[in-house]
Amino acid sequence: MASDRDPGLADGGRHPGHVPQRDHGLRPDAHGVRIKAHAAGGWIATMSLTRRKAATGLALLGGFTAFGRPVAARVPPVPRHAPAEPALALTVIPNLITRMAVQVMIGDAGPYRFVVDTGAGRTSISGELAAELGLAPGPPVIVHSILDSEVTPTARAPSLSVADIHARDLVMPVFSRARLGVDGLLGLDVLDDRRLVFDILGEELHITPTGSRHLQAPRSRLGVSDEAEVLRGQRWFGGLTMIQGRADRAQVSAVLDTGAQYSIGNRALYNSIAVRRPATIQRAMPLTLYGVAGQPMQGDLATLNELQLGGVRITSLPILFADLHVFDLWGAQETPTLLMGADIMGLFSRIILDFGSNQVTFHTASRIRPRIPL
Known part of the structure; x- marks a missing residue:
């Protein structure tokens, strides 16, 4: 259905909580990602990234999506440090981690x-x-x-x-x-107005009416756990789900996109982090992104010390930063914004997006096997 705002055009898109510091266990996995469980339902995931891994695993960068009103793509020049090594070159292809x-x-x-x-x-x-x-x-x-x-x-x-x-x-x-x-x-x-249950560990996806407490499936019955982390979302730009968090102490608006393989922040987030935690940006690696048609765009790859979503903390998280066309489309050039892709969502055992109630629920498990090909 065409957009009411732009007839004939493709429609719509594509508070931090305290976490106790008492550690209750460390579980390494085959990818070098470590999951730390904490009291009161909080937990920490730790990721690692080397330049070699960036050049191989992160070649699977982005996703396809269909968005709304037309805007001119804008790629403003961004001052950056002189690279000590040649810039990485990454190609945008669809998400291969959590596609269901x-x-x-x-x-x-x-x-x-x-x-x-x-x-x-x-x-x-x-x-x-x-x-x-x-x-x-x-x-x-x-x-x-x-x-x-x-x-x-x-x-x-x-x-x-x-x-x-x-x-x-x-x-x-x-x-x-x-x-x-x-x-x-x-x-x-x-x-729209449905409830999506991404059972990432079970590799299943269920679509139910909004507000359902349980769902029926041929081989399983999944319920909503009271211990899960539930965040209030906002509907943004044609129905996208946006939640609030913090990235290296900077307030960030995060948009959940199951079609994106890796998470990408805009320059407003990059600059906000540079003020609050400059060491993160000083270690960033310049790179060039290439779209499906071969169009280039300059960006940076940095490792966040911490991304916090309610009571969930993810540490040592590689994030790409670039002035994507989609950030212009959303009107988010000046607002610190993160396109949250499968690299982050794949760390959870289950994610529930309830479009009717504007809630996002993150479930964890005692054994999490993040499928991140780094």
């Missing part, structure tokens, strides 16, 4: 595999599937990715069904299956 697919029916055909993308405002379909189904073409739309925007063809679906959702007359941007990696992406236009 659901079975979707289009009309009477299917099921087909669509990946849930909480950073995408529009549901998208592969050109191959659209051709196979003989879907009628729709009007071209402008689709915004994290680095730029492009004019994209669309296809009209008379109906789309997933779980208890039945959407009609969808106009979906069309991309190649090679670019999407699946038959399609399920965006916020379909998922």
